[in-house]
Amino acid sequence: MNKPAAVETQPRGPTDHDVRSQIVDAATEYFTRYGYEKTAVSDLAKAIGFSKAYIYKFFDSKQAIGEVICANRLGAVRAAVETAMADAPSASERFRRMFKALVAAGGELFFGDRKLYDIAATAASAPWPSALAHQAYLEKLILQIIREGREAGEFERKTPLDETARAIYLVLRPYTNPLLLQYNLDEAEEATVQLSNLVLRSLAP
Amino acid sequence: MNKPAAVETQPRGPTDHDVRSQIVDAATEYFTRYGYEKTAVSDLAKAIGFSKAYIYKFFDSKQAIGEVICANRLGAVRAAVETAMADAPSASERFRRMFKALVAAGGELFFGDRKLYDIAATAASAPWPSALAHQAYLEKLILQIIREGREAGEFERKTPLDETARAIYLVLRPYTNPLLLQYNLDEAEEATVQLSNLVLRSLAP
Numbered sequence: 001m002n003k004p005a006a007v008e009t010q011p012r013g014p015t016d017h018d019v020r021s022q023i024v025d026a027a028t029e030y031f032t033r034y035g036y037e038k039t040a041v042s043d044l045a046k047a048i049g050f051s052k053a054y055i056y057k058f059f060d061s062k063q064a065i066g067e068v069i070c071a072n073r074l075g076a077v078r079a080a081v082e083t084a085m086a087d088a089p090s091a092s093e094r095f096r097r098m099f100k101a102l103v104a105a106g107g108e109l110f111f112g113d114r115k116l117y118d119i120a121a122t123a124a125s126a127p128w129p130s131a132l133a134h135q136a137y138l139e140k141l142i143l144q145i146i147r148e149g150r151e152a153g154e155f156e157r158k159t160p161l162d163e164t165a166r167a168i169y170l171v172l173r174p175y176t177n178p179l180l181l182q183y184n185l186d187e188a189e190e191a192t193v194q195l196s197n198l199v200l201r202s203l204a205p
Numbered sequence: 206m207n208k209p210a211a212v213e214t215q216p217r218g219p220t221d222h223d224v225r226s227q228i229v230d231a232a233t234e235y236f237t238r239y240g241y242e243k244t245a246v247s248d249l250a251k252a253i254g255f256s257k258a259y260i261y262k263f264f265d266s267k268q269a270i271g272e273v274i275c276a277n278r279l280g281a282v283r284a285a286v287e288t289a290m291a292d293a294p295s296a297s298e299r300f301r302r303m304f305k306a307l308v309a310a311g312g313e314l315f316f317g318d319r320k321l322y323d324i325a326a327t328a329a330s331a332p333w334p335s336a337l338a339h340q341a342y343l344e345k346l347i348l349q350i351i352r353e354g355r356e357a358g359e360f361e362r363k364t365p366l367d368e369t370a371r372a373i374y375l376v377l378r379p380y381t382n383p384l385l386l387q388y389n390l391d392e393a394e395e396a397t398v399q400l401s402n403l404v405l406r407s408l409a410p
Contacts, residue, residue, distance in 0.1 A: 159406065167403035170396050174379040183384050191375050198372035201364065202407035 020058050023048065024072070027065045028116075036066055036119040063128075070123045071130035073109045073116070078137060080105035091149030092203075096196045098141060103175045103188045110178050111185060120178035138176060142168050146203070155203040164203070171195055225263050228253065229277070232270045233321075241271055241324040268333075275328045276335035278314045278321075283342060285310035296354030297408075301401045303346060308380045308393045315383050316390060325383035343381060347373050351408070360408040369408070376400055 026048040031039060041062050045052040059065045084101035088094040110120040123131040143165045149155035172195075174180040175188055184191065231253040236244060246267050250257040264270045289306035293299040315325040328336040348370045354360035377400075379385040380393055389396065 156406075159402075163399065163402070167399040170400055171376060171403065174385060177388070179388050180379060180385055183382070194368065194372040195375055197364075197368070198376065198404070198407045201361075202403045204409075 016058065020068075023050070023055060023058055024065060024068050028069050028072075031066070031069065031119060032116050035115045036062075036122065041065075066119050066122065067128050067130055069116075070119050070128060071133075073120070074130055074134040076109055077102065077105040078134070081141070091145050091152060091154050092200050094148070095145050095200065096193075098145065099172060099175070099192045099196050100189075102138075102172070103181075103192050106176060106178065106181060107185060107188060111182070117178060117182065121182075124177050124179045138172065139165065139169055142172070149203060153205065156205045167202075168199055171199055221263065225273075228255070228260060228263055229270060229273050233274050233277075236271070236274065236324060237321050240320045241267075241327065246270075271324050271327065272333050272335055274321075275324050275333060276338075278325070279335055279339045281314055282307065282310040283339070286346070296350050296357060296359050297405050299353070300350050300405065301398075303350065304377060304380070304397045304401050305394075307343075307377070308386075308397050311381060311383070311386060312390060312393060316387070322383060322387065326387075329382050329384045343377065344370065344374055347377070354408060358410065361410045372407075373404055376404055 027044055030044050030047050034043070039062070041055055042052050044062075044065075045055050048055075055065075059068075081098055081101045084097040085094045088097050110117050122128070127135075143161065146155060146161060146164055146168070150157050150161075174184055175192060175195075181188065232249055235249050235252050239248070244267070246260055247257050249267075249270075250260050253260075260270075264273075286303055286306045289302040290299045293302050315322050327333070332340075348366065351360060351366060351369055351373070355362050355366075379389055380397060380400075386393065
């Protein structure tokens with residue numbers, strides 16, 4: 001007669017996970033349509049057909065939902081970058097593809113639905129953990145590409161690695177931080193090509 | 206008996222000029238304290254002690270006053286840049302000093318009095334003629350420094366001049382456009398050094 005107890009101790013994770021996903025999906029759609037900043041959890045709850053209290057069982061706050069949405073979008077940007085770089089024949093080409101994919105995917109995922117931009121802006125201003133993690137990913141990726149290029153003899157080795165990486169990060173930042181990208185969107189595609197060329201000239205041995 | 210007529214045809218410019226200056230000075234002080242966007246010409250008139258109609262004799266709109274203030278500040282930024290570059294011993298050093306002075310003077314003149322920032326932001330967004338003229342000045346100055354460096358054998362000559370100049374302008378822009386500088390102010394000083402180094406590496410022969 002242990003069965004009922006066994007059922008009770010079974011992890012309810014999967015089910016909770018499904019509900020969380022359902023809330024995040026509905027919130028993504030809702031925020032895309034009505035914006036993030038001006039929406040209250042009660043509006044969202046009404047739209048999904050859940051009670052506010054039920055949503056709060058899964059998320060502490062509106063920001064907690066926003067963070068998951070933001071993390072999802074940034075994850076999609078990183079996936080696009082990795083795909084773009086996958087079979088690049090050189091470190092230079094990896095750099096070009098990284099920069100291009102960052103701007104293309106970032107522009108699409110945060111500005112394609114203009115309304116979702118305010119989550120990105122809030123995340124970048126605060127900054128939220130997802131924004132910091134994304135920044136750390138970028139810094140690490142830049143460092144890695146420079147290291148590869150140096151090892152392959154494509155890039156110069158005189159400048160301290162950290163200094164080179166930091167400066168390149170600064171060149172990319174206006175096109176990867178949504179707060180800055182909003183002012184650069186129109187010419188971002190052309191700018192990434194021109195700036196990639198400049199950066200690669202600066203890396204020449 | 207020609208005297209009265211002669212007096213009448215004398216240009217009233219100097220006097221008008223003085224009144225214009227007086228209005229601009231008072232408006233600069235007023236906008237610095239209360240902001241530009243939220244202030245009406247009637248508030249300004251009251252503060253100066255002129256009638257609104259009298260101010261409109263000299264300026265068509267609040268924007269016309271704002272444009273003069275903005276042009277004055279941008280002129281001061283350019284003067285600071287020219288002074289900084291004056292006795293630079295090389296094109297590389299001229300570039301470094303230009304970038305440093307642009308950011309220092311721009312930061313001070315538009316962000317030192319935080320309230321005056323909204324004139325700069327409005328000017329850069331619109332953009333106003335003063336902002337466009339400043340941009341043209343920068344583009345020309347960058348081109349000129351590259352030319353000098355190429356002639357002196359300091360810089361490489363393979364890359365098309367226009368392409369080099371455009372890419373460098375793009376590197377500087379986040380620190381010279383007030384809309385972007387607001388997000389970069391904290392680290393602007395360090396960034397200008399690191400980015401100057403990167404740009405000069407990219408220009409190496």
